[in-house]
Amino acid sequence: MKGLTKRSDDFAGWYTDVILKAELADYAPTRGCMVIRPYGFGLWENMVVQLDRMIKETGHQNAYFPLLVPESFFQQESEHVEGFSPECAVVTHGGGKKLEENLMVRPTSETVICSMYAKWIQSYRDLPVLINQWANVFRWELRPRLFLRTTEFLWQEGHTAHATEAEAEDETLKMLDVYRVFAEEYMAIPVIPGPKTESEKFPGALRTYTIEGMMGDGKALQMGTSHNLGQNFSKAFNINFQTREGLREFVWQTSWGMSTRTVGAIVLVHGDDKGLVMPPRLAPYQSVIIPIWKDEAERAAVLPCVDQASKSLQGVRCKVDDREQYGLxxxxxxxxVKGVPLRVEIGPKDAASRQAVVVRRDTGAKQAIPLDRLGDEVRTLLGTIQREMFERAAAFREQQTRRVDEYETLKRVAAEEGGFIHAHWCGSAACEATIKEETKNTIRCLPLHRERESGRCVSCGAPSDGRVIFAQAY
RNA sequence: CGGGGCGUAGCGCAGUCCGGUUUAGCGCGCCUGCUUUGGGAGCAGGAGGUCGGUGGUUCAAAUCCACUCGCCCCGACCA
Known part of the structure; x- marks a missing residue:
């Protein structure tokens, strides 16, 4: 692709170029906002279809709550207000008049949803409430980046209410695992699930769990979060219910979200110097057939083969690119640049031997496949590509991961190599802050299934019983 | 919000320092026609501009000055 910044020259510039040239998105006239173009939205829609299915299969129903939230509602949970106020947009006027009460444009929907839950939940028989919504939210980001950080973004936010703390914790972890499976099996991105530290958790949550992925430059990206809200919101919004025993109790809540940011992750993890590489299970087009001919005789020979190929690819998202105004x-x-997993070329030579030339986007590998086996072979290849993309990403992450025990080493690795650093940490916010200050690395999470290992905090030397993951994050 | 950079045709840029043969150019793209097609095709003709905006200096401003708006990159904040 001409005019595409080399990935190794300037990763950030490359990322922007790929998105623009692949026509995933474009800058909108509104500051910090972007337009998701049909090709990018096609990818998002495929993600939505799968994630939505998984959310429903775990018992949740979709609903929709309003974009605007009365300021007073928003202010009911103190930690929540403090965390989100700086990045909120506020509507002060409507219908040509100043409003009696300002309306917040939702940065997330806990508050409106909680106000409704307070109304809907009376008895333990009303629980659990398992609702998800697909929505747009606004966060006034100071430094926008396409998909990764835009003022408006699309996401899914689940909000559940339960009778017991244990049930809420189960739900939190269950949805975290839904995200893990989605990231790994659909996006082909290996992730590390685990709780966030106190300083990185969601404002108002008891605990925040994350799935962290490693991007192609070794930096970490939070790709989804699942929060155990405890009773913080139910107390603030008075969401209580009567137990079987006749007691009044506050519900235990969770919320969890995954956003269009993950589209950026697909670019950042799988892309190369030629552009995007789409994981087959989410690709808007899984294959593109390109017919080749230079006169009517060849056209007449090639066209039937294209038809046959196209028919044999039933069930594969396939496009025939027969535009005549563009050269091969x-x-x-x-x-x-758009990252279509498989290119199928059919020209006069192929027509003569009843075959197609199939080229993999991820490896560039080229092979001739007889037309009568094309459908099966393509389906198999798509599966192979999906699997190998995941394996390559996992191998890369492995290669960019270090175990470090000395602070000096951590500093050096953070400065010179990047990637994930597994190191011991005592659990104190002070050490976490010092390390962040001095190395730009933050604790991405405490891996859920980390091995128990006694060691000493890289910063202060206090005892620690397991390693956490440090990395520079997006 | 701090530091840096950039706003000239749809996109990418030159021209700005040092104001004046500049009628504001070039490449790509776009339109018309013909020829082309196994890795970004060729020829011919054509359309397209309030030089980001406002104000100032000057006989004269894309060019100098002031203010302003927007965007990109790097930090602090974040999904």
């Missing part, structure tokens, strides 16, 4: 090189480059 142009088409190849275009579908490469």
């Amino acid at each position: 090189g142009w088409k190849f480059s275009e579908w490469e």
Whole structure:
């Protein structure tokens, strides 16, 4: 692709170029906002279809709550207000008049939803409440980046209410695992699930769990979060219920979200110098057929083969690129930057031998496949690509991960190598802050299934019983 | 919000320092026609601009000055 910044030259510039040239998105006239273009939205829609299915399969129902939240509602949970106020947009006027009460544009929907839950929940028989909504939210970010951090973004936010603390914790972890499976099996991105530290948790939550992925430059990206809200919101919004025993209790809540940011993760993890590489299970087009001919005779020979190929690819999201105004090189480059997993070329030579030339986007590997086996082979190849993309990402993460025991080493690795650093940490916010200050690395999470290992905090030397993950984050 | 950079045709840029043969150019793209097609095709013709905005200096401003708006990159805050 001409004009595409090399990934190794300037990773950030490359990222922006890929998104623009692949036509995933474009800058909007509104500051900090972007337009998700049809190709990018097609990817998001495929993600939505799968994630939505998984959310429903775990017993949740979709609903929709309003974009605007009365300021007074928003202010009911103190930690929540403190965390979100700086990044909220506020509506002060409506219908040409100053409003009696300001309306917050939701940065997340806990408060409106809780106000409704207070109304809907009376008895233990009303529990659990398992609701999800697909929505847009606004966070006034100071430094926007396409997909990764935009003022408005799309996401899914689940909000549940339970009778017991244990049930809420189960729900929190269950949805975290839904995210893990989605990231690994659909996005082909290995992630590390685990709780956030106190300083990194969601404002108002008891505990926040995250799935952390490693991007192609070794930096970490939080790809989804699941919060155990405890009774913080139910107390603030008075969401109580009568137990079987006749007692009044506050519900235990969770919330969890995954956003369009993850589209950025797909670019950052799988992309290369030619552009995007789409994981087959989410790709808007899984294959593109490019017919080749230079006169009517060849066209007549090739077209039936294209039809046959196209028919044999039933069930594969396939596009036939028969645009005549573009040359072959142009088409190849275009579908490469867009990351279509498989390119199927059919020209006169192929037509003569009843075959197609199939080229993998991820490896560039090229092979001739007889037309009568094309459907099966393509389906198999798509599976192989999906699996190998995950394996490559996992191998890369492995290669960019260090175990470090000395603070000096941590500093050096953080400065010179980047990537994930597994190190001991005593659990104090002070050490966490010092390390962040001095190395730009933050604790991404305490891996859920980390091995018990006694050691000493890299910062203060106090005892620790397991390693945490440090990394520079997006 | 701090530091840096950039706003000139749809996109990418030159011209700005040192104001004046500049009628504001170039490449790509776009439109018309013909020829082309196994890795970004060729020829011919054509359309397209309040030089980000406002104000100032001057006989004369894309060019100098002031203010302003917007965007990008790097930090602090965040999904």
